[in-house]
Amino acid sequence: MAVAKALKEKVPLATAQPEVVIDPDREPIVVVDGLHIVYRVYSGGGNKGNAVSALMRIVRRQNRPQMKEVHAVKGVSFVAYRGDAIGVIGTNGSGKSTLLKAIAGLLPAAKGAVYTDGQPSLLGVNAALMRDLTGSRNIILGCLAMGLSPEETKAKYEEIVKFADLKPGFIDYPMSTYSSGMGARLRFAIAAARTHDVLLIDEALATGDAKFKRRSRAKINELRKDAGAVFLVAHNLDVIEETCNRVIWLDDGRIKMDGDPTEVLKAYTDATGK
Amino acid sequence: MSHPERLSSAGGDPAGTITEPPRSNGMGSVSLAEFAARHGLTRSAARPRLRAYVQELWQRRTFIWNFASAKTAATYSGSRLGQVWQVLTPLLNAGVYFLIFGLLLSQSKGIENYTAFLITGVFVFTFSQRSLTAGAKSVSNNLSLIRALHFPRAALPFAYVIMELQQLLISMVVLAVVVVATGEMPTWHWLLLFPALALQLLFNVGISLAIARVGAFTRDIQQLLPFITRTWLYVSGVFFLVADKVKALEERGHGWLGHILEANPGAVFIELVRDSIMHESYRATLAKAGAAQPTMLWVYAVVWALVAFVGGFWYFYRAEERYGRG
Numbered sequence: 001m002a003v004a005k006a007l008k009e010k011v012p013l014a015t016a017q018p019e020v021v022i023d024p025d026r027e028p029i030v031v032v033d034g035l036h037i038v039y040r041v042y043s044g045g046g047n048k049g050n051a052v053s054a055l056m057r058i059v060r061r062q063n064r065p066q067m068k069e070v071h072a073v074k075g076v077s078f079v080a081y082r083g084d085a086i087g088v089i090g091t092n093g094s095g096k097s098t099l100l101k102a103i104a105g106l107l108p109a110a111k112g113a114v115y116t117d118g119q120p121s122l123l124g125v126n127a128a129l130m131r132d133l134t135g136s137r138n139i140i141l142g143c144l145a146m147g148l149s150p151e152e153t154k155a156k157y158e159e160i161v162k163f164a165d166l167k168p169g170f171i172d173y174p175m176s177t178y179s180s181g182m183g184a185r186l187r188f189a190i191a192a193a194r195t196h197d198v199l200l201i202d203e204a205l206a207t208g209d210a211k212f213k214r215r216s217r218a219k220i221n222e223l224r225k226d227a228g229a230v231f232l233v234a235h236n237l238d239v240i241e242e243t244c245n246r247v248i249w250l251d252d253g254r255i256k257m258d259g260d261p262t263e264v265l266k267a268y269t270d271a272t273g274k
Numbered sequence: 275m276s277h278p279e280r281l282s283s284a285g286g287d288p289a290g291t292i293t294e295p296p297r298s299n300g301m302g303s304v305s306l307a308e309f310a311a312r313h314g315l316t317r318s319a320a321r322p323r324l325r326a327y328v329q330e331l332w333q334r335r336t337f338i339w340n341f342a343s344a345k346t347a348a349t350y351s352g353s354r355l356g357q358v359w360q361v362l363t364p365l366l367n368a369g370v371y372f373l374i375f376g377l378l379l380s381q382s383k384g385i386e387n388y389t390a391f392l393i394t395g396v397f398v399f400t401f402s403q404r405s406l407t408a409g410a411k412s413v414s415n416n417l418s419l420i421r422a423l424h425f426p427r428a429a430l431p432f433a434y435v436i437m438e439l440q441q442l443l444i445s446m447v448v449l450a451v452v453v454v455a456t457g458e459m460p461t462w463h464w465l466l467l468f469p470a471l472a473l474q475l476l477f478n479v480g481i482s483l484a485i486a487r488v489g490a491f492t493r494d495i496q497q498l499l500p501f502i503t504r505t506w507l508y509v510s511g512v513f514f515l516v517a518d519k520v521k522a523l524e525e526r527g528h529g530w531l532g533h534i535l536e537a538n539p540g541a542v543f544i545e546l547v548r549d550s551i552m553h554e555s556y557r558a559t560l561a562k563a564g565a566a567q568p569t570m571l572w573v574y575a576v577v578w579a580l581v582a583f584v585g586g587f588w589y590f591y592r593a594e595e596r597y598g599r600g
Contacts, residue, residue: 115310
């Protein structure tokens with residue numbers, strides 16, 4: 001009901017996104033069709049919910065008054081093909097993370113839909129998988145959870161350890177003791193051990209050092225070759241330019257540009273005055 | 275269905291828009307949903323079919339077992355005694371209940387070998403109680419894992435119950451020692467322990483799956499759960515003989531309440547284990563209380579196990595695509 005209200009404010013046609021052009025020669029892997037995402041947040045301030053007022057609200061069947069709706073993605077459509085590495089850029093609050101979460105199926109669409117081939121995996125900023133377990137346990141359990149057999153897990157183990165490149169000894173410490181960079185590296189290494197149809201990376205590589213960035217770029221290229229698609233959200237535009245073959249620029253929940261990295265990044269830097 | 279947002283305005287694309295040269299005329303008008311369907315794409319994170327889901331879950335059995343072992347090891351890794359606590363915790367529990375109900379409140383009247391009676395009750399009930407409590411947190415405590423990797427979410431409640439099963443197996447060794455030390459002799463009835471605990475395991479997985487879904491979307495359940503499990507503990511005949519209370523209730527004209535007490539799954543599994551591991555004493559206790567020999571226990575146990583497991587699994591599976599959202 002409330003969602004419908006938020007959708008009513010029509011998107012003016014002049015700012016509508018560029019038309020989606022379908023390339024019939026390539027195989028699509030993600031189709032985002034007129035996607036709208038609306039979610040509710042509890043904004044602070046005002047009467048900060050003491051017990052009595054909370055009870056009265058329940059009695060009167062009212063929603064929390066501070067509840068606001070955020071229309072984060074406003075009608076996004078695009079088609080991603082197998083082998084694409086797509087960078088998603090935009091200012092803070094432009095809906096990048098929300099879009100990725102929606103592709104991963106972690107946010108319900110208020111309108112429109114996301115279609116994918118296979119199950120997307122989202123690597124976010126929160127670095128640990130199982131905080132209380134050691135790095136080596138995380139590797140084994142992560143691989144098993146992704147559906148690898150115990151033999152495959154054993155075979156991949158060394159590769160993951162090497163890729164994550166942790167300080168010696170850390171593999172036997174709980175992941176809660178890792179620095180954010182170390183945690184992100186290990187998590188990415190685990191997720192990359194399996195071929196994913198769609199891999200969504202939300203700033204997960206931002207905390208890595210230069211050496212790791214180089215290796216993760218190589219890994220992303222490898223994943224692309226395995227005919228999946230990779231989405232990358234990063235504030236560091238260099239990473240996007242080096243890794244992606246296509247860039248989507250989101251502005252206030254709408255696609256402002258979608259195309260070749262050099263052109264989109266140039267327009268973006270011009271517009272944001274960097 | 276039209277998608278006005280997708281049409282570019284005829285005369286004026288926003289400045290800076292790159293329109294790739296259309297490589298195929300006429301295809302632009304195809305709706306994206308149709309296009310996706312034609313290439314076999316499905317809605318993102320849609321729930322798999324039940325059969326595929328069960329297969330995927332079966333494929334994760336090593337994950338489930340390893341997850342449980344790793345979590346158990348991690349739970350005790352901070353303490354000095356380490357996994358010795360797995361033995362100590364049930365013993366201390368039993369000691370506390372013995373102090374209160376055996377010595378202070380003397381519930382032991384008319385019960386043969388009250389020590390074994392009580393400890394059996396505590397250990398068996400703890401298995402169900404802890405499965406329920408762990409199940410409630412199984413999804414909400416693993417959001418990071420759920421969001422990053424794709425696997426059937428039911429693996430988590432399963433793993434937590436397996437964790438409790440591993441604890442139970444240790445408790446059962448302790449129990450066997452206690453039972454023999456208090457004068458029971460191992461008999462063939464001990465073999466009935468295995469089907470009894472297997473049924474309880476099924477039941478526990480079922481309730482754990484159901485509460486996992488509730489706990490995933492309503493955090494409040496974790497505040498409420500201690501009261502539920504405590505009430506359940508006090509009505510399940512851990513400290514007293516259920517048959518005694520049933521008789522007392524019948525005399526006061528509340529026969530129906532007695533039937534509920536008897537059919538209560540908590541009590542059913544406890545009594546099955548008592549009937550197996552301390553058969554002679556338990557039957558003697560029943561005879562002394564003037565109660566009938568237990569005939570319905572296995573029926574209740576099978577029905578509870580099946581209803582809980584099938585119902586719980588179905589209930590959990592129905593929300594599969596929604597775990598980890600938000």
